[in-house]
Amino acid sequence: MDENRPGPPSGLRELKKARTRQNISDTAIELFLRRGFDQVPVAEIAAAAEVSKPTLFRYFPAKEDLALHRFADHEGEFARVVRERPADRAPLTALRLHWAAGLDARDPVTGLNDTPGVLAYLAMLYSAPSLVARMTEYSGRDQEALAGALREASSAPDDLVPHLAAAQIIAVRQVLALANSRKLADGRSADEVYPEAVTELDRAFGLLGQGLAARFG
Template sequence: MGLRESKKIETRRLISDCAARLFQEQGFERTTIAEIAAAARVARKTVTNYFPRKEDLALDQHEEFTAELARVVAEREPGEPPLAALGRAFRTALVTHSPAAGFTGVGFARMVAESPTLGARLRELHERREEALARALADAGGGGGAAEPSGAGDVEEGPGIAARATAAMIAAADRLMFRRIQELTLAGRTDDEIEALLTPEADHVYGMLVAAVGGFPG
């Protein structure tokens, strides 16, 4: 990595860290871009060059988040069903207390809960996560084992209805578990306590997905 690229990464991290501190101290809605720029000792335009949307300063891993489920499907072991790979990945996220699963800490969880803007952006990111998953399932083979009805996918480009329906069910479970972790975090539970509570719940939800989607080994 060259010096220029290294400097860009350092500046981006500095801006993100300053924004996170101010958001948690003052609240997302009350914090301005100008205040973040002043805290990071950069120009206001520098902040917007790195983060075009203010929400991206709080949710700065949004690209990785939206691509995660699709990536798990694309990178699964040869012969492994998509749903099995996703279930394994979620169990790993629980054990490692991954922020992408919802383990964000009480400060971040409270900031999102108190901000209508961030709540709307997070819902948008979950929708994009679902859309990326649908494309990955379609690439994996017709929506993960469910047969496409005649003519499905012919009207417009994009995944067929089976891939979209399968992705919708998986994404709904994913959002449910994310919200559950956030709720328990705000209720004062530790990450280890949340993991213990969520493990049987996640297994139950996964079993429901297997029954609903079909075509996957449990």
């Protein structure tokens, strides 16, 4: 092997890593859906994905991260929405419009997607206590990130209000998504539930606005 030979360009390396990460996660989720999260050992996932266990853990430090990788792009999303909103748009308005767009697009993160594979995936997530605990950790990080974004948008950034507001907003997001997913789990279609989901979104953010409008409305 020629040690002086240049390696692949950085962009290609990152692309290969992204593909490997996606392959490992997709393989794991397929096994989880087939047999249950707790019934599939990490060694079997690594073998099925054709990687070693150390390689798997370099990409995913915990087994739970394998299942939650599909939500990775959404981590910190509400904070990004607040930071990237138009200058003349209030944070709460930006967040409500963003969630409404997710409902329109049937984004799985809103709970309003009745594709069989998505329904099975969401059911799997809520079937394992360790996954529910890991999702709680994700929500905690989202809450901290949102609090930081709201602090930047606040006229008094050093007080506790951004943290209180972020806690309420993240809780509302969780309640809305869970309400939608439960209705679909009862056999209703996403199209049938959609008008209710929009109404509940407007009601929820209306209630938030009553308390937060003076600072973030």
